[in-house]
Amino acid sequence: MTTEHREAAPPAKGGAAPRPKPPASGTAHPAPGPKEQRRAERRSRRYRWDLKYSPYAFVSPFFLFFAAFGLFPLLYTGWSALHSASMLTPNEMEWVGFENFTRLWEDEFFWKALRNTFTIGIISTVPQLLMALGLAHLLNYRLRGSMFFRVAILTPYATSIAAATLVFAMLYGRDYGVINWALDLIGIDRVDWQAGTWSSQFAVSTIVIWRWTGYNTLIYLAAMQAVPNDLYESAALDGASRWKQFIHITLPSLRPTILFTIVVSTIGATQLFGEPLLFAGDPSGGTQNQYQTLGLYMYEMGWINRHLGRAAAIAWTMFLLLIIIGIIYWVITRWVGRSNGEEE
Incomplete structure (x- = not known):
């Protein structure tokens, strides 16, 4: 028998093994040495730095890309707007101050482009948002194949601007367009859609309506699904029809979302470029500039006429204008919020 076997104590009666003796009271752990203390301080410092600066490191790529591709072009465009420069020699600039801006006040083509942008924006935005609101209200109810309709209604938004505009240009063709063919069947004379002012602006607006209605529909649908069902159930118990529920429950609940879509649609209308450019393939917006927007006028001034300074002034x-529009909508939002608070 070995020494270990001799020293092992026999198990107590009842099969319970003896418990180990606790350490004597007053026994203290050895104090960490200087190296361990320095390591602990470094770990604590790294943890504090990680907790404090890691969020900035995670969001820094966005700010770096924004500074390179957003802030720098904005500032450089503002600096170019104060100079007379050609697109062929952009490094040779001559200081002219605000002359490029003052020339816009006397430029009839600028004011015409501004009017065209405003009218096309109104014609395309108002029907677009009304149709999106109605479609979202229909999709909000339980329909068979509702998921198919939700995906299908977003298809125009996924289509490229070039493809959609070229198809609409063929539809609005003067001699062989499908729309003129349909008008001829019901006894209406053919329309030269690209030659007239209102006809061309209406044609461009239909492209915008077709492409963006589904996008706004899904935004309204998401907001409608966030409205509590208890409100509709209470209104139904009180005898309110679906139309009254839509007027008195859905629309007030969607007020912030409607303001958001109006702001986004207004910004998009101000920057309208691809649809009118590809509609006839002419940056002048027709023979009489009848549907030339501010974006097209800036493109024509910079890339066709090579006036970098004047194009930069138009961009600024x-x-x-977008800043002024944003301030107006902000004031309206504050006013609507205060009126709702007073009503409550």
Whole structure:
């Protein structure tokens, strides 16, 4: 028998093994040495730095890309707007101050482009949002194949601007367009859609309506599904029809979402470029500039006429217009919020 076997104590009666003796009271752990203390301080410092600076490191790529591709072009465009420069020699600039901006006040083509942008924006935005609101209201109810309709209604948004505009240009063709063929069947004379002012603006607006209605429909649908069902159930118990529920429950609940879509649609209308450019393939917007927008006028001034300074002034004018529009909508939002608070 070995020494270990001799020293092992026999198990107690009842099969319970003896418990180990606890350490004597007053026994202290050895104090960490200087190296361990320095390591612990470094770990604590790294943890504090990680907790404090890691969020900035995670969001820094966005700010770096924004500074390179957003802030720098904006500032450089503003600097170019104060100079007279050609697109062929952009490094040779001559200081002219605000002359490029003052020339816009006397430029009839600028004011015509501004009017065209406003009218096309109104014609395309108002029907677009009304149709999106109605479609979202229909899709909000339980329909067979509702998921198919939700995916299908987003298909125009996924289509490229070039493909959609070229198809609409063929539909609005003067001699062989499908729309003129349909008008001829019901006894209406053919329309030269690209030659007239209102006809061309209406044609461009239909492209915008077709492409963006589904996008706004899904935004309204998501907001409608967030409205509590208890409100509709209470209104139904009180005898309210679906139309009254839509007027008195759905629309007030969608007020912030409607303001958001109006702001986004207004910004998109101000920057309208691809649809009118590809509709006839002419940056002048027709023979009489009848559907030339601010985006097209800036493109024509910079890339066709090679006036970099004047094109930059137009770009900054569009930017200032968007700021003014944003302030107006902010004031309206604050006013609507205060009126709702007073009503409550």
